Amino acid sequence: MSDLVIQGLNKRFGEKRVLEAYSATIRAGRVTCVMGPSGCGKTTLLHILMGLEQADSGTITGLPERISAVFQEDRLCEDFSAVSNIRLVTGKTVSEDEIMQCLSAFGLAGSEQVPVRELSGGMKRRVAIARAVLAEGELLILDEPFKGLDEVTREAVATEMKRRIAGRTVLMVTHDPAEAVLMDADVLEMRMIS
Amino acid sequence: MISIMKDKKKLQKFAAVLLTLALWQAAAMALNQKILLASPLSVLARLAVIWQEPDFLSSVWFSFIRIVGGFGLALVLGVLLAILAGKFPVLEIFFWPVFTAIKSVPVASFIIISLIWLTSAELSIFISFLMVLPIVYTNVLQGIRSTDKKMTEMADVFRIPWTHRLVYIWLPQVRPYLISACSMSLGLSWKAGIAAEIIGIPDGSIGEMLYNAKAYLNTVDLFAWTVIIVVISIAFEKLFLALVRYGFRRLARL
Structure with a gap:
């Protein structure tokens, strides 16, 4: 995957301008943290990259075909197990053993076959992370991936995540500079439109 | 604790049934006119004999296969039409006058109109189909409409094929609506189907038995056949809903 180049991106919701002539370059094979105050358009930018929102104008080049994501909410199928949730996005490209190993590495050993609705908030978050990591996407979009995780778990998850996503292009939204350090990430500042 | 409370509720319900039966028996004894009001004991005695006839x-079997057949057809078509209307909103508008007409026209009118087109033996299938179709369609469409948009977005981002979306995202969200539709329409299909049989009087149906009981002023038979209809209807409803719930549970274990 080549660098992801965003040029002159504009987006409005009614009268509210969310992105105005926003430009940035996301380096391929690196983790880039997008940081900025609430309401500055971080999630909107991610949604545009994921194809969930249309930009009013501007260009994006280097966007790969396949993207995987951790959304702000977990967005898991609650009736199904962690393994089923992951298999839903990976299909047969990842074996059940690999899924089990990944879940275990994220501290979910013993909970792999439990319906997700029975898991705690932190466990659900880790299932969502495991799903994004195992999915085939060349670009990983992570919207506050460590939300709801305690400090110890966050560090353990970040270490495992870095190992598994090495060499992939990652764009991560966070409010916490410590998380950018934890992920050895480049930092991209976004400002409120005045 | 919960188990004790449930047992207590069951006991209270059982006591209520016994009290109703006692009042019914007392009223029948006070009236002492079998033609006007058959007593529960005489109905019970008739039931003990009737199943051996x-x-x-x-x-x-004649009535069961037709009414359940009509219900099944409506269930399948109602779900299909709801999926289509969910996918293409213009179809919802296109279907609207048809379903509004079915819901508001009295069932007796449909039965009489249908008798011109159908044989009396086919009537109960069509009428039970007609009564169930709008309920299933409306409920399932509502379920589809209430599908979490965020889950659909997740499926779009991960490019999940529609067959998997159906099983993992749509069906679990439509489940309560579908179960509610089945629960509402199962009893109705029996009521409407038997009403159609009483008007159409197909040979060898429960409707014919009820019609004969009325014609010969055999109130005990009338009550006995009514009890049989209620028992079959409730038993089928319980069995069918248990099967649906089992199916969804199996689905969750995929």
Whole structure:
């Protein structure tokens, strides 16, 4: 995957301008943290990259075909197990053993076959992370991936995540500079439109 | 604790049934006119004999297969139409006058109109189909409409094929609406189907038995056949809903 180049991106919701002539370059094979105050358009930018929102104008080049994501909410199928949730996005490209190993590495050993609705908030978050990591996407979009995780778990998850996503292009939204350090990430500042 | 409370509730319900039966028996004894009001004991005595009669099983089967057939057809078509209307909103508008007409026209009108087109033996299938179709369609469409948009977005981002979306995202969200539709329409399909049989009087049906009981002023038979209809209807409803719930549970274990 080549660098992801965003040029002159504009987006409005009614009268509210969310992105105005926003430009940035996301380096391929690196983790880039997008940081900025609430309401500055971080999630909107991610949604545009994921194809969930249309930009009013501007260009994006280097966007790969396949993207995987951790959304702000977990967005898991609650009736199904962690393994089923992951298999839903990976299909047969990842074996059940690999899924089990990944879940275990994220501290979910013993909970792999439990319906997700029975898991705690932190466990659900880790299932969502495991799903994004195992999915085939060349670009990983992570919207506050460590939300709801305690400090110890966050560090353990970040270490495992870095190992598994090495060499992939990652764009991560966070409010916490410590998380950018934890992920050895480049930092991209976004400002409120005045 | 919960188990004790449930047992207590069951006991209270059982006591209520016994009290109703006692009041019914007292009213029948006070009236002392079998033609006007058959007593529960006489109905029970008739029920003990009726199932041994040669036509009993064939009559029950005749009505059962047609009413349940109509229900099944409506269930399948109602779900399909709701999926189509969910996918193409213009179809919802296109279907609207048809379903509004079905819901508001009295069932007796449909039965009489249908008798011109159909044989009396086919009537109960069509009428039970017609009564169930709008309920299933409306409920399932509502379920589809209430599908979490965020889950659909997740499926779009991960490019999940529609067959998997159906099983993992749509069906679990439509489940309560579908179960509610089945629960509402199962009893209705029996009521409407039997009403159609009483008007159409197909040979060898439960409807014919009820019609004959009325014609010969045999109130005990009328009550006995009514009890049989209620029992079959409730038993089928319980069995069917248990099967649906089992199916969804199996689905969750995929």
